[in-house]
Amino acid sequence: MFKFSLVEFSIRRPKLVIWTAVALTLLFLTQFSRIATDTNPKHMLPENSDVRVWNDELDKTFALYEDTIIVGVANHAGVLNRETLTRIARVTDTIIKLGGVASRDVNSFTTITNVTAEAGTLKV
Known part of the structure; x- marks a missing residue:
């Protein structure tokens, strides 16, 4: 009975194995441009x-x-303090300056104009 050993074949014909691997790699590489990632x-x-x-x-x-993209801010001391609001303003300004961002649609404490307080909560 004939017994095939891949290791022995690779040792006896290393150039053939290498060229086959290169050819297969190039063959698969031609399909690389068709890959779509969603x-x-x-x-x-x-x-x-x-x-x-x-x-x-x-x-x-x-x-x-x-x-x-929606970004939430959490702070154990609350978000309505000078340090947190300063950070929010800095992040908001950076986001608005990014290319491709619809700056008119960026909503943040620094961009909204109608905020009211009612029963211990903020209404935006």
Whole structure:
């Protein structure tokens, strides 16, 4: 019975093994440009999924961009203090200056104009 050993074959014909590996690598490399990566978690759900339908409704209701980013700020001492508000202002200013950001749609304590206090809470 013939027994094939890949190790023995590789030792006997190293050039053939190397050239075969190079050829296979080049063959697979030609397909590299066809690879499309979609990391949007919304596309990982079926179109009729309750979560995706609800998310699509929110996008339409609030006219959200596809690449909307929401940043939350937490501080054990509360966010309404000079240090935290200064940091929020610095981050907001940096975000507004980024290319491709719709600065008119950036909402922050430093960009909103109608804030009222009612029953111990802020209404924005």
